[in-house]
Amino acid sequence: MTVSIHETHLQEVHAHATHGYLHSIESGAAVDGPGMRFVFFMAGCLFRCLYCHNPDTWKLHNGQKVTVKDLVREVHGYAGFLKNSGGVTFSGGEPMMQAEFVGKTAHAIKKRFGLHIALDTQGYLHGNVPDEWFDDFDLIMLDIKHINPDRYKALTAQPLQPTLDFAERLARLGKTMRVRYVLVPGWSDAPDEVAGMADYVAHLRDDLGADIEMIELLPFHQLGVSKWDQLGMTYQLRDLRAPTPAETEAARDIFRSRAFTVT
Numbered sequence: 001m002t003v004s005i006h007e008t009h010l011q012e013v014h015a016h017a018t019h020g021y022l023h024s025i026e027s028g029a030a031v032d033g034p035g036m037r038f039v040f041f042m043a044g045c046l047f048r049c050l051y052c053h054n055p056d057t058w059k060l061h062n063g064q065k066v067t068v069k070d071l072v073r074e075v076h077g078y079a080g081f082l083k084n085s086g087g088v089t090f091s092g093g094e095p096m097m098q099a100e101f102v103g104k105t106a107h108a109i110k111k112r113f114g115l116h117i118a119l120d121t122q123g124y125l126h127g128n129v130p131d132e133w134f135d136d137f138d139l140i141m142l143d144i145k146h147i148n149p150d151r152y153k154a155l156t157a158q159p160l161q162p163t164l165d166f167a168e169r170l171a172r173l174g175k176t177m178r179v180r181y182v183l184v185p186g187w188s189d190a191p192d193e194v195a196g197m198a199d200y201v202a203h204l205r206d207d208l209g210a211d212i213e214m215i216e217l218l219p220f221h222q223l224g225v226s227k228w229d230q231l232g233m234t235y236q237l238r239d240l241r242a243p244t245p246a247e248t249e250a251a252r253d254i255f256r257s258r259a260f261t262v263t
């Protein structure tokens, strides 16, 4: 019998509901949500993005085994500060790889400290959780890596449709979203590709009523290359240049022309 990647993941989730696997923590991040963020980088990701700058997060069991209480304790000393100036973000890797554990931890942090909680995800595994799972998250930062299904698959090794289904689900749920788009020269920076993405996000907003707080357009960079080398993996984008500031601004303007706030 063939066990699908989806079924395998579900078995993982249920086997590890009482504990999770944490890659690392950043206690003062300024880029992973509004204000200052306390970020949990969860281990595990089913994607294989060519430009991934955290390939060391891919394997679930390479992370540190932790409980909900452990993570609540980590936040405790910062909670007073975060209450007024930011919040907690679950990132990765892909935090929905450990949906049950992350949901329980977010719930415990929300209940105990009342903090703003954000989820940084590509959304692929959203079908594993019920609508109520999102109740403790104030902001979903949805990473849509390309709007063309073939290019998306080439870039990430996974299909696009689950992520689009998730975006439409978030619109239905009325969740506040930020859409993240990585500008990769030769991969996702052609004006028609950026315009296709901008049109899709405008459709989410204008036709489906999605609450799009802003677009985060992130220029590709080479900061993760040493991790690929350390892991002995072939980094295919080694010779790719970063977009120039002018190219990045031109892409941002494509979103701005559709009345989005862009950073």
Ligand code: SF4
Pocket (backbone or CB within 6 Å): 045, 046, 047, 048, 049, 051, 052, 053, 054, 055, 057, 092, 093, 094, 122
């Ligand atoms: S989804 Fe994120 S963590 Fe996973 S491979 Fe892509 S960039 Fe890396």
